[in-house]
Amino acid sequence: xxxxxxxxxxxxxxxxxxxxxxxxxxxxxxxxxxxxxxxxxxxxxxxxxxxxxxxxxxxxxxxxxxxxxxxxxxxxxxxxxxxxxxxxxxxxxxxxxxxxxxxxxxxxxxxxxxxxxxxxxxxxxxxxxxxxxxxxxxxxxxxxxxxxxxxxxxxxxxxxxxxxxxxxxxxxxxxxxxxxxxxxxxxxxxx
Ligand code: UDP
Numbered sequence: 001x002x003x004x005x006x007x008x009x010x011x012x013x014x015x016x017x018x019x020x021x022x023x024x025x026x027x028x029x030x031x032x033x034x035x036x037x038x039x040x041x042x043x044x045x046x047x048x049x050x051x052x053x054x055x056x057x058x059x060x061x062x063x064x065x066x067x068x069x070x071x072x073x074x075x076x077x078x079x080x081x082x083x084x085x086x087x088x089x090x091x092x093x094x095x096x097x098x099x100x101x102x103x104x105x106x107x108x109x110x111x112x113x114x115x116x117x118x119x120x121x122x123x124x125x126x127x128x129x130x131x132x133x134x135x136x137x138x139x140x141x142x143x144x145x146x147x148x149x150x151x152x153x154x155x156x157x158x159x160x161x162x163x164x165x166x167x168x169x170x171x172x173x174x175x176x177x178x179x180x181x182x183x184x185x186x187x188x189x190x191x
Pocket of ligand 1: 185
């Protein structure tokens, strides 16, 4: 079920747990595809630029991250919809990966931030099978590394729209993985 907000269809996730259980099901199966946060800025940008609308529509799981979007969803659905902050979703997804031992490949941020992120996640029991900072030169090499790592979940922390564009390209060759753009989350996590 979705709610149409301007040119964007937002998934009717009432709360974060519902989305987490969609990404990693109770039997440990990982959703193949991508998730993207929808906020009023993205809805406005999509109104003005069909290219943005198209980019947003490519992620199957579009969740409400932004009070304006949440308010509209509440009115349309007549249900208590909660805001899902992307950074919080990512951290909780990592804990779910630890719980289900789902292998994770981290992409993005500066090398030092990335190394700290990896170390902290490993302390939490997350199986991090690889990591590449967000300033790599060779995208093909990154793709091969993810492929060989056996990762099932790939968070990309490179800012928008860079991360979404990279995810679109990687997805073509990694159809069984779950991707999410996480912006500055690694910096927040280690800051
Ligand atoms: N970043 C990256 N590669 C780049 C540019 C940025 O990995 O080529 C990382 C940056 O280190 C930071 C994150 O992307 O961890 C978010 O960057 P920024 O704040 O510029 O993006 P925004 O969150 O504003 O979209």
